[in-house]
Amino acid sequence: MDRDDVLVLGDDSRAFLAVVRSLGRHGLRVHVCPFDHAAPALRSRHIAAIHRLPPYNLDPEEWVRAVRALFDRHRFALVVPCDDRSILPLHRHRDSWGDTRIALPNEEAFAAFYDKGATRDLAARAGVAIAPGEVLAPGAEAGALVRRYGLPLALKPRRSFLLDRIGARRSVAILRAEPDLREALAGLDRPEDYLIEGFFAGDGVGVSVLADRGELLQVFQHHRVAEAGQTGGSTYRVSATPDAKLVEATRALAAAAALHGVAMFEYRQDHATGDAVLLEVNARFWGSLPLAIAAGIDFPAQLYDLLVQGKRHPPVQYRVG
Numbered sequence: 001m002d003r004d005d006v007l008v009l010g011d012d013s014r015a016f017l018a019v020v021r022s023l024g025r026h027g028l029r030v031h032v033c034p035f036d037h038a039a040p041a042l043r044s045r046h047i048a049a050i051h052r053l054p055p056y057n058l059d060p061e062e063w064v065r066a067v068r069a070l071f072d073r074h075r076f077a078l079v080v081p082c083d084d085r086s087i088l089p090l091h092r093h094r095d096s097w098g099d100t101r102i103a104l105p106n107e108e109a110f111a112a113f114y115d116k117g118a119t120r121d122l123a124a125r126a127g128v129a130i131a132p133g134e135v136l137a138p139g140a141e142a143g144a145l146v147r148r149y150g151l152p153l154a155l156k157p158r159r160s161f162l163l164d165r166i167g168a169r170r171s172v173a174i175l176r177a178e179p180d181l182r183e184a185l186a187g188l189d190r191p192e193d194y195l196i197e198g199f200f201a202g203d204g205v206g207v208s209v210l211a212d213r214g215e216l217l218q219v220f221q222h223h224r225v226a227e228a229g230q231t232g233g234s235t236y237r238v239s240a241t242p243d244a245k246l247v248e249a250t251r252a253l254a255a256a257a258a259l260h261g262v263a264m265f266e267y268r269q270d271h272a273t274g275d276a277v278l279l280e281v282n283a284r285f286w287g288s289l290p291l292a293i294a295a296g297i298d299f300p301a302q303l304y305d306l307l308v309q310g311k312r313h314p315p316v317q318y319r320v321g
Contacts, residue, residue, distance in 0.1 A: 004028050004029065004076075004077035004078075004308070005028070005029045005031060005048075005074050005075070005076050005077060006023050006028045006029070006030055006031065006076055006077055006078045006079070006080065006304070007030075007031045007032070007033065007051075007070075007074070007076045007078075007079045007080070008020055008023065008030060008031070008032050008033075008079075008080045008082060009032070009033045009034075009079070009080070009081040009082060009083075009086035009090075010032075010034065010035070010081070010082030010083050010086065011032075011034035011035055011036050011037075011039035011041055011042060012039070012041060012082070012083070013039075013040060013041045014287045014288075014289065014290060015082045015083070015284075015285040015286060015287055015289045016032075016041055016082040016083075016285075017041040017044060017290075018285070018289040018290045018293055018300065019080055019082055019285055019289070019300045020032065020041070020044050020046050020047060021044060021046050022293060022298055022299075022300035022301050023046070023080075023300055023301065023304060024044070024045075024046025024047075025046070025301070026298075026300075026301040026304060028077070028304070029048045029049075030046050030047055030048055031047075031048060031049045031050070031051060031074065031076070032047050032049070032050055032051070033050075033051045033052070033053050033070075033086075034050065035085060037050070037052065051070055053066050053067060053070070054066055055167075056085075056089045056166055057164070057165070057166050057167060060089070060093075063089065064093050064096050067090075067093075067096075067097075068096060068097070068098075071097060071098070071100045076100065076101075077101065077304075077308050078101050078102075078103060078304055078307060078308050079100060079101065079102040079103065080102075080103045080285075080300070080303075081102070081103065081104065081284070082284065082285050083284065084114075084160060084161045084284070085161060085166050085167070087104060087105070087284055088114075088161055088163050088166060089163065089166065090102060090104055091104055091105070091110055092163055101307060101308065103261055103262075103303060103307060104261075105259075105260075105261060105263075105283040105284070106257075106258060106259065106260045106261070108257045108258045108259075109257040109258065109259045109260070109261070109263070109283050110283065112253075112256070112257040112281075113257065113263065113280075113281040113282070113283040114159060114283065115158050115159060116156055116157075116158045116159070116195055116280055117135045117158045117195055119278070119280060119281055120133070120135075120195070122253060122256055122257065123253065123278050125256065126249075126252040126253055126256045127252065128249040128252060128253060128278050129249070129275070129276065129277045129278065130197075130277050130278050131154075131197040131198050131199070131200045131268075131277045131279075132148075132149055132197065132198040133149060133154075133195055133196050133197030133198060134195060134196060135158070135192060135194075135195045136185075136188070136191040136192060136194045136195060136196055137191065137192065138191050138192065139191075140185060140191055140196075142178050142179075142181040142182035142185055143178060145181065145196055146178050146181065149196065149197070149198035150198055150199075151175070151176055151177065151178070151199075152174050152175055152176045152199045153174075153175050153181060153196055153197065153198060153199060154172055154173070154174055154175075154196070154197045154198075154199055155172065155173045155174075155175055155181070155184055155194060155195075155196055156172045156194060156195050156196075156197060157170035157171075157172075157193060157194055158193055158194060158195060159193070174199065200268050200270075200277045201268075201270065202268040202269045202270040202271070202275075202276065202277075203223060203224060203268065203269055203270075203271060204223070204224035204266065204267075204268060204279075205221065205222070205223055205224070205240075205243070205246065205266075205267045205268070205269045205276065206221065206222050206224075206237075206264050206265070206266055206267075206286065206288060207219065207220070207221050207242070207243075207246050207247065207250045207264070207265045207267065208220045208221075208222070208262070208263070208264040208265075208286060208288070208289075208292055208299070209250060209254060209259075209262065209263055209264075209265070210261070210262050210299055210302055210303060210306065211254045211259040211260060211261065211262075211263070212260060212306060212312060213258055213259075213260050214254055214255040214256075214257070214258040214259055214260070215254075215255070216247075216250070216251055216254055217302070217306070217312055217313065217315070218297050218299065218302060218313070218315060218316060219242050219247055219250070219315070220239070220242075220292040220295065220297050220299075220318060221239070221240045221241070221242045221243065221246065221247075222237045222238060222239055222240055222288055222291055222292070223237065223238055223240045224236070224237055225237060225238055237288050237291055238291075238321060239291060239292075239295040239318060239319060239320050239321060240320060240321075241320050243269075243274075243276075245274065245276070246265075246267055246269070246276060249265075249267075249276075249278065250265045253265065253278075253281065259283070261283070261303065261307070262283075262284065262285055262299055262303055263281055263282060263283045263284070264281070264282045264286035264288075265278065265281050266278070266279045266280050266281070266282070267279060285299070285300070292318070295318040295319045295320075296316050296317070296318035296319050297316045297318050
């Protein structure tokens, strides 16, 4: 039986490798475009071909020409970008790809979830709890922010990656003292590109979904068992029974953004009270994807079936714990 060719962009050992393995097991011939051609994930037996693209930041137009030539040559059934370094340029030039089917966030979801300020606005309209905070204004004063929101404070870039600096990730900073905040504010070239939030104590919870034009088809929840500091980085997680309140909050956000594809909604929850706030939304495959697949929801294969074949799978009762 002939197999469809698919293209996966990325190279990490979490989301990218999980997508490659899933689509390979799904009977597809997997091509890849990595950023790092020495990445260990490229040794996967499911990879049929590896392609090289010029760096986007050196010459965007040359990158567009190379991508278009690759698409024309192979006529991929689906292109799956696995991180923001490929999603942002593909979105910026999305009118250049003709009829190539690309698993990009729909326009509404991109606008809502690729700007943390816009995500806060959407959550407020949808009645979803968020931490107290605001987008910074030029001249924002540390003392006033501390009086308004207390300490510690989270200083967040509205966008983790910028198109003109696609190789540099901007991270969240947790500031515990007013002098630290004052120093951080003084170092910002454009304060309006950042937001400040009061810190909500609790544990990290992720609600991962596949949606069809705003309707949730699959829902998977995990808890972070251990976190690397208060910014929440973690690789130790456990599958969990979906929390009804978090699922309803996620459903409201997905519907408001007409989400079509995959996303992971990150919350921080106080398990003693059940209260939770939305932290951010990643409208792409996420780092804990291997856990969801191991627990029973094959998100990449289902995404392919939805986008290419128009097939919707019934909700999966995945393994908890």
